[in-house]
Amino acid sequence: MQGSERTRIGFVLMVAAAACGLGACNTSAPVLTTGSISGHAVPLAVSDAERDCLGRAMYFESNRSDAGGLIAVGTVVMNRLENAIFPGGICAVVGQPGQFAAGVLTKPMQEKELQKVADAADAVLAGERHPQVGKAMYFHTAGRHYPYGNMHYVAVAGGNAFYEKRNTRTAKPDTKPDTVASVSIPTFAAAPMAPTP
Numbered sequence: 072m073q074g075s076e077r078t079r080i081g082f083v084l085m086v087a088a089a090a091c092g093l094g095a096c097n098t099s100a101p102v103l104t105t106g107s108i109s110g111h112a113v114p115l116a117v118s119d120a121e122r123d124c125l126g127r128a129m130y131f132e133s134n135r136s137d138a139g140g141l142i143a144v145g146t147v148v149m150n151r152l153e154n155a156i157f158p159g160g161i162c163a164v165v166g167q168p169g170q171f172a173a174g175v176l177t178k179p180m181q182e183k184e185l186q187k188v189a190d191a192a193d194a195v196l197a198g199e200r201h202p203q204v205g206k207a208m209y210f211h212t213a214g215r216h217y218p219y220g221n222m223h224y225v226a227v228a229g230g231n232a233f234y235e236k237r238n239t240r241t242a243k244p245d246t247k248p249d250t251v252a253s254v255s256i257p258t259f260a261a262a263p264m265a266p267t268p
Contacts, residue, residue, distance in 0.1 A: 117161065117196060124162035126192040130180050131172040132210075133229035138191055140229010145195035146204040147233065154208060201226060207233045 117125075128148050133140035151157040151164045158167060166176050180188070203226035210231040211217070226233040 121161040122192055122196065124165045124176060125195065126188045127175050127180070128165045128171055129191055129195075130184060130188045131175045131178065133231065135184055135187065136229065138187075138194075139201060140231065141188065141191035142195060142199060143201040143204050143226060143228040143231065143233055144210070145191060146201045147208055147210060149195060149200070150204075150206055150208045157208075201228060201233075203228075204233045205235075207235045209234050209236060 125145060125148055129141045129144045132144045135141065148161060148164055152159075152161060157164050162176070165171055205225055207225050209222075210233040213227050213230055213232045215232070220239045221236050222234045223237045224232055224234045
């Protein structure tokens with residue numbers, strides 16, 4: 072075998088291994104392929120259960136008054152999913168004790184809200200992110216104030232104040248959550264999700 076053939080075969084094996092690591096080789100559950108996460112070209116495969124967990128977090132953690140609040144919470148979930156300090160998988164991130172609303176994975180949701188939440192979850196899975204939330208992984212109810220110096224507020228949306236935790240020795244002075252501008256997210260048009268064969 073020549074060097075270029077070995078390189079091609081190595082590349083194919085590396086791509087196949089990466090696909091299996093992303094869940095593409097798991098055929099035990101129905102899998103939906105979505106768009107890019109954080110601008111990467113590699114699609115994320117999620118099951119119906121993972122999609123439901125994302126939607127539930129968005130539903131119970133946002134006041135659902137606008138798409139921006141739903142997308143902001145979805146952005147935090149995806150940021151946590153991408154961060155090594157949080158457990159893997161959307162349901163594991165959402166179900167982590169003490170991080171999201173009690174009963175988020177078990178309480179009933181109002182049927183009239185389900186389509187709006189499903190559309191927002193599909194948009195987040197397709198790569199849409201709240202423009203001000205950025206890489207923030209934390210939020211609390213807007214209007215509350217906490218004395219911690221490491222909380223750098225970046226957005227207020229859907230009844231929540233979103234913040235990054237920063238090193239207090241290197242961080243700029245904190246911005247209070249009520250001084251962070253709210254942003255209106257235009258209505259999104261989520262593409263319908265279809266099961267992959």
